[in-house]
Amino acid sequence: MKIRTKAQTAAAGLAVLLALSACGGAATSDSAETSKTANTTDISEGVQPDSAAVALLPQSIKDKGELTVAMDLHYPPTTFLAEDNTTPIGLNPDIARLIAKKLDLKLKFVDTKFDTIVPGLDGGRFDFTATTMSKTEERLKVLDMIDYFKAGNSVAVAAGNPLKLTVETLCGKNIAVTQGSTGQLKRLPALNEQTCTSKGQPAINAVTLPNIQDALTQLHSKRIDGILYDTTSLGWAEKQQPGSFTMLGRVNVGSSDLTAIGLKKGSPLTPAFQAAIQSVLQTPEYKESLENWGLDSGAITDAKLN
Secondary structure, eight states: OOOOOHHHHSTHHHHHHHHTSTTOSOOOOOHHHHHHHHOOOOTTTTOOOOHHHHHTSOHHHHHHOEEEEEEOOOBTTTBEEOTTSSSEESHHHHHHHHHHHHTTOEEEEEEOOHHHHHHHHHTTSOSEEEEEEEOOHHHHHHEEEEEEEEOOEEEEEETTOTTOOOTTOOTTOEEEEETTOHIIIIIHHHHHHHHTGGGTOOOOEEEEESSHHHHHHHHHTTSSSEEEEEHHHHHHHHHHSTTSEEEEEEEOSSSOSEEEEEEETTOTTHHHHHHHHHHHHTSHHHHHHHHHTTOGGGOOSOOOBO
């Protein structure tokens, strides 16, 4: 498994990255935020298993005693590594640990590139994923997906918005999306059709990049005009380095804002997972995790199976 250096994987790594860009200036990070990236306490400590959910588990999983979860561990504040460069932290690791505890199972994290997670689940390499994955028709053909959080995408542009762009005036501009993301597959094509091509305007040029770090670097070197990415992660990056870029607003076309846990279609684990996730949504630890990562507005109450 390839892991990144401490400077890249800690939350402050985004601030360092931005500081080294054309914006210049020293990287600064609020001490409270820094302490969060150093805290490796398991939020599920003390949480009790849900007997009803455990009863739904296949005996083979009970005998194995462990779940394998796939995550791309380079997306703060939902999924990344702590300052020890080893411990997964963020909302998604918190949720995965809570699910495992509700099912009375151990948990193994596997750092996985985002665009290889769905094939890995379909091929049986992982039991599930918790990686801020939105529901799409294509994913639902091969995955069972259970709601656990509300996120969405926003557009970020250069600091101060020198091109005076809006979400509705990106026609002909170079906008970065990450490989395999809902932004690439659904939101940008829908926005392009709604605001540009249907009105005879030049199409938005999608620049597909492997991760948000590359996108931020290219934005600051003026090789792209903007980034379409998870609102949560952009908000976190902006908080780490205020004034490094400007967020224009949300893009809610093309896909639901709800994100979901993913399992292989028809997985024997699905009934137990839905019960466990519903139990997690009712815990104080769920709200505690959301508040800790500044994602309070993303709380939901229904672990719907899609």
